[in-house]
Amino acid sequence: MARVLPIVMLTFVSMAGWMLGADTGAIGGLTNMRDFQERFADKYNATTDTYSYSSVRQGLLVGMVNTGTFVGSLLSSPLADQWGKRICILIWSVVYLSGILVQLTTQRSWVQFMCGKIWTGLGFGALSVIAPSYQSETSPANIRGAIVCTYQLFITLGILVGYAINIGTHSIKGSNSWRIPIGINLLWGVVCFAGTLCLPESPRYLISLGKKEECLRVLCNTSGLPPEDSMIQKEFKELDETVTAELQEGQAGWSELLSSEIRYRTLLGVCVMALQQLTGVNYYFYYGTEVFKGTGISSPYVAAIILGAVNSACTFLGVVVLEKFGRRNPLILGAAWQAACYFVYAAVGDRALYRKDGTSNHNAGTVMIIFSCLFILSFASTWAPAAWIIVGESYPIRYRNKCSAVATSANWTLNFLISFFTPFITASIGFKYGYVFASCNVAAAFVIFFFAKETKGLTLEEINTLYTSGVKPWNSVAYAKSVVEKRMQEDNALQNSIQVSTISNDSKLV
Template sequence: MAKALTLIMLIFVSMAGWMYGADTGSIGGITNMRDFQSRYADKYDAATDTYSYTSARQGLITGIISSGSFFGALFSSPLADKVGKRISIIVWAVVYLIGIIVQVTTGPSWVQLMVAKIWTGISLGGLSVVAPGYQSEVAPASLRGAIVTTYQLFITLGIFVASCINMGTHNAHKSAQWRIPIGINLLWGIIMIFGILYLPESPRYLISIGKDDEALRIMSRNNDLPVEDELIQAEYHIIRSDCEAELAGGPAKWSEIFGADIRYRTFLGLAIMSLQPLTGANYYFLYGTQVFKGTGIDSPYLAALILDAVNFVCTIPAPWVLEYLGRRWPLIIGGVWQACCFFIYASVGDRALYRKDGSSNHRAGAVMIVFSCIYIVAYAQTWAPAAYVIVGESYPVRFRSKCSAFATSGLWVWCFCVNFFTPFISNAINFKYGYVFGGTNILAAIVVFFCTRNGWSYFGGDQYTVYLRSQTLDAPYKAY
């Protein structure tokens, strides 16, 4: 019973992913709502009575949150080391709630909206590091990988639910169109705080501060096994040994994560997390309502809803894919698969979507939507979840928090770049932008292929082995 309760509560921690997904899924639709545009758009056409954004304004509205997330990811490490991951999650959730309140009460000034988005982004950046790390340290060993993967599953669920809410409110009265989708996000933060209150602190953190007995009790309860059980004792001694090694060397300094013994791991994790947004998913999730305006679908909100539904459903088998196929080959196959989809999408959009008279070819539009969905099928099962799992697996305990924060900061830097520059690039080259993402997907597959080999990752000359503790403690589990 205790194990089941722990699993349920750990899923509540995945609300951190939902909160990130909710912002991603809502902002693309919100920027197309009439009342929101009348307040924050900086261009108005009196002849057609329509509002629009300059590329800079739209890029900032959709992308500025990622700049805050960059700093939140870096701040997450010292806070978690000082007060533990459980308290850190509560702190970041409170920061998130404050940011949402400021967003939903924002007045006519778009500057207030930007400040609120940055503030909210700081919390999402911190949670993106701490929440998966906490899950991996508290979850029963036999279900650790599956539990951590729920973080990505909840990102997709948050995106999908946000699209459903946009669909239902975009014709609402005045500011209710966009204040409701933003305000509902308060619920997700409250749910996560409620869940974490019923969860214990990470056993690893407790052992690191000398509370071994409490850590053993938590490990025993989470696994529904007595303290004396061989599995509990073995896991305890592994964690204890890791913590002793960490304490013997003292807290890791930021400069140490670039030392000869660890820098390969550090930069490989950074590369994986940086390449994830460069695979192009946010192009659809943030700008889907605009991307598909000319494809024949009457409501661009419906097109975004279709993509988000496919994303959520196809994330469900992701734990199985990563559990049985490892990490390396799904990333390689996913990169090539996604590249092919983008090349076809770009070619059809550039050459066949619009006729010479300016009308759109609905058949070409249907092909573009189909291959967009096929892209999402691959992304949802490979690059979306695997990047987070890899960062959680790839670092020794002494360097884990700082290396994870450094790697995840790369994710947010490139999220901001993609989100901010997409309006500029799309206005300049339109659907040819898909060729850029096709190329970055090929690059991603090449990086994984050549930087990892034989199913294992080699970091600085040593073979880093992750143990699958659900079977035997000496059974090597492929990190990639």
């Protein structure tokens, strides 16, 4: 029970993920609402009395948020180095809230709305770097993967709630149909800010400031062990020695990220985060209401809810999968599964969804929905959380903030490119677009097999040793297992020796 409160407190940071998910879940539905279209769309058909967007306008409204997230992810590093992660989470939460207010107060200027999205993106772009890194640094090694998974879990819950709110408001007349979903997003930022006020600073940052007693207290609070416990003392000593040694070299400069010491991990983080987007998941989440209009479902919002519910439910599975089976194998198998799903989705959509007379084949549409759900089942339980875990735990402290920022900026760059160019690409090649994502998933499986190393159960310091040891990625599962077993044996031996010493001293007293 001693750990319950620290774990609950750490998950408050995951509200940063909820904020991101709520924005993603809301925007696809907002662009289909009548009042929103009247104000911000640039095409009107008088015959049908309907509004629509040019590919450029839709791409900017949906995708420009990612320019903010890109910049925010890079700005997060120098601020976190100077002020620590806890303070930065509070600052960027305020930035997010101010961006929501800009969106909420927009009247008829689509440019103002887009600028509000960009400003909001600054907030959760920075938080997407800081939150998983903070959780990695503060969580005990044996539950670190599960804690960091809550960040992705909250993203999926935010997406689902965003979809549900859209269903409840899209039929409201007037601007409340889209202002209410945006206004509710203020709540998530307030919860993140208030929850973070209750959290301690990262123990590794405290060590870097020379606040060793406070660092020891944080380690005790998050592990549920007293300060005199041998395991706590051992962890504190290793942490103190490692951080002190690294910081004697000074904070790493941006150019050092490509030095021989860290280049491998820098490029791996960039590839993993870019490939997380290239799996094609946001093709569904940004444009889900459009994609399924022709599949026979009466309301596109219902299709979005189906995808969101599967996404959220399966992310709970990811918490278990990544702690039990590690990082490498789930990522490899997940990418293969996702490739197969996209191949089927693209083939059915391209060849069977629409008949020659233009009507929809509802049976084909059902197949597409099923394989979309199967794709999300895999993504939500593997690539969605695992990418954040790898970036959060792979770097030594003097490089961590900058490496995480660069890797995450790659994620947002691909996110923007996919969200912006998808309307153009689908207008040109339709469902053949799925073949592109299927091929990217195949490539992702090979990248993980040949370059990613297993880190399950290792402390952050042991992970650093793993990457400097020369162990081949395909041999790293056995290596990680042996390190964890050796550490447990040493901890047990130390506990036994302390118990024997205590018994001996008690006997002398008697």
